[in-house]
Amino acid sequence: MGGAVGLIKERGCDIAGAKLIRPHFVRERRVSSARASNATETLVGDPSLKEKNPFPGKPEADVVVIGSGIGGLCCAGLLARYQQDVLVLESHDLPGGAAHSFDIKGYKFDSGPSLFSGFQSRGLQANPLAQVLDALGESVPCVSYDSWMVYLPECEFLSRIGPTEFLKIYMFAEWYKPGCSLEYPLHGSGGVVDALVRGMRKFGGRLALGNHVDKIVVENGRATGVKLRSGQFVRAKKAVVSNASMWDTLNMLPTEVIPRSYEEGIRKTPQCDSFMHLHLGFDAQDIPEDLGIHHIVVNDWSRGVDADQNVVLISVPSVMSKDLAPPGKHVLHAYTPGTEPFGLWEGLDRRSPEYKRLKEERSEVMWNAVERALGPGFSRDRCEVRLVGTPLTHQRFLRRNRGTYGPAIQAGQATFPGHATPIPQLFCCGDSTFPGIGVPAVAASGAIVANSLVSVPEHMQLLDAVGI
Numbered sequence: 001m002g003g004a005v006g007l008i009k010e011r012g013c014d015i016a017g018a019k020l021i022r023p024h025f026v027r028e029r030r031v032s033s034a035r036a037s038n039a040t041e042t043l044v045g046d047p048s049l050k051e052k053n054p055f056p057g058k059p060e061a062d063v064v065v066i067g068s069g070i071g072g073l074c075c076a077g078l079l080a081r082y083q084q085d086v087l088v089l090e091s092h093d094l095p096g097g098a099a100h101s102f103d104i105k106g107y108k109f110d111s112g113p114s115l116f117s118g119f120q121s122r123g124l125q126a127n128p129l130a131q132v133l134d135a136l137g138e139s140v141p142c143v144s145y146d147s148w149m150v151y152l153p154e155c156e157f158l159s160r161i162g163p164t165e166f167l168k169i170y171m172f173a174e175w176y177k178p179g180c181s182l183e184y185p186l187h188g189s190g191g192v193v194d195a196l197v198r199g200m201r202k203f204g205g206r207l208a209l210g211n212h213v214d215k216i217v218v219e220n221g222r223a224t225g226v227k228l229r230s231g232q233f234v235r236a237k238k239a240v241v242s243n244a245s246m247w248d249t250l251n252m253l254p255t256e257v258i259p260r261s262y263e264e265g266i267r268k269t270p271q272c273d274s275f276m277h278l279h280l281g282f283d284a285q286d287i288p289e290d291l292g293i294h295h296i297v298v299n300d301w302s303r304g305v306d307a308d309q310n311v312v313l314i315s316v317p318s319v320m321s322k323d324l325a326p327p328g329k330h331v332l333h334a335y336t337p338g339t340e341p342f343g344l345w346e347g348l349d350r351r352s353p354e355y356k357r358l359k360e361e362r363s364e365v366m367w368n369a370v371e372r373a374l375g376p377g378f379s380r381d382r383c384e385v386r387l388v389g390t391p392l393t394h395q396r397f398l399r400r401n402r403g404t405y406g407p408a409i410q411a412g413q414a415t416f417p418g419h420a421t422p423i424p425q426l427f428c429c430g431d432s433t434f435p436g437i438g439v440p441a442v443a444a445s446g447a448i449v450a451n452s453l454v455s456v457p458e459h460m461q462l463l464d465a466v467g468i
């Protein structure tokens with residue numbers, strides 16, 4: 001995203017038209033192309049997904065997946081579809097990892113992604129996530145839209161997708177091709193997670209929430225299971241798949257089995273920085289009725305778009321999905337996109353006055369951005385819910401080493417690691433693996449691992465059944 005903004009700057013605001021335009025969204029309701037009959041059913045709010053699960057079934061499976069991020073769920077869902085006995089062990093008491101949703105006072109917050117591109121499984125904008133959903137007979141009801149607001153130091157404007165001048169200057173080149181669309185899932189990112197969980201369970205896959213994996217067990221040189229924090233051993237008859245980051249996966253491996261070159265490769269991989277988050281719930285009364293879902297604020301060109309405290313992304317999904325907030329209210333998530341240095345926060349006690357002071361200081365940039373995007377009708381004092389998240393929050397709730405966004409691997413300079421590891425029967429999926437960070441990419445990584453664990457004829461049969 002940083003590159004996109006940089007390119008806009010090179011061409012200046014003239015191209016977009018520097019006057020203030022409020023977003024005009026396509027308010028058409030649509031359902032993605034998958035064939036499930038239960039397209040409108042949602043597990044958002046399903047208590048079974050919120051309670052700590054007692055361990056479901058026997059403590060063994062063909063494949064044990066560590067983590068229920070989008071990558072882990074796509075892998076597990078497809079494995080279940082391939083009739084493998086699959087068990088997902090999730091440390092948190094909610095599934096979805098970076099894409100989970102959480103509820104407070106009737107507001108449903110997205111913890112992470114809100115830009116999903118499209119949910120089509122075919123064509124120009126084919127999305128691996130939609131292909132997995134198709135294979136599971138699930139779909140995600142979506143709302144389509146076509147624009148987002150951009151706020152620069154010198155101006156603000158509405159950026160529209162489609163074949164416009166932006167085709168030449170935006171890094172999201174795909175969004176500027178004819179026929180492309182943006183879609184937001186009704187019920188938020190949690191609706192996507194629910195569809196994946198539902199699909200996986202339909203084919204017999206199991207999800208055990210609140211089950212933190214302490215160690216990957218290696219016997220006779222092969223990954224044969226995992227040991228939970230509770231001390232319980234869970235046997236994996238065919239494979240263990242880690243959806244945790246490469247650094248967290250390394251920490252789960254017994255030191256004596258890790259080849260030195262593998263460890264060094266991981267330790268030397270540069271990390272993206274972390275996040276500041278601002279989650280707000282507030283009255284919609286004095287907020288413009290035509291407010292758009294997405295806003296990007298850039299404060300200072302001279303610092304560069306990767307600089308900390310310089311770019312803020314804002315998502316107000318309740319403008320599209322009313323059920324995400326109580327009637328007449330809005331739910332908002334603002335964040336600094338992978339630009340908050342973990343080092344500033346490292347070692348701080350979360351209850352200390354120093355931590356609270358730093359939180360206040362480092363969240364100001366997000367409050368200012370929200371005030372700019374929402375206009376004078378917004379008042380921070382009138383927010384019913386105000387939550388500030390720091391890199392420590394990110395690390396704690398998403399179980400991510402140093403709260404990182406993922407490996408800082410530059411396209412064209414290096415590639416993300418593959419999915420096999422030097423330890424037989426241990427595989428990895430998610431944003432530490434090829435093709436990289438982001439929802440479509442991690443869905444693809446999960447699918448690649450699942451497809452690699454079955455035979456080519458089984459894979460071909462599934463492609464035929466889904467019609468790809």
Ligand SMILES: Cc1cc2nc3c(=O)[nH]c(=O)nc-3n(C[C@H](O)[C@H](O)[C@H](O)COP(=O)(O)OP(=O)(O)OC[C@H]3O[C@@H](n4cnc5c(N)ncnc54)[C@H](O)[C@@H]3O)c2cc1C
Nearest residue numbers: 067069070071091097098112113114115213430431438439
């Ligand atoms: C704020 C934010 C905004 C974003 N916005 C977008 C966007 O708009 N569009 C987009 O495409 N992408 C976006 N991304 C990126 C995208 O969300 C991530 O790349 C993707 O969701 C990561 O999925 P994953 O499966 O790799 O891992 P994760 O989501 O990190 O899931 C890993 C799971 O493993 C679990 N786990 C870890 N260790 C253990 C253990 N020892 N035992 C048991 N469980 C464990 C964790 O609890 C977690 O649930 C955003 C990310 C963030 C943080």
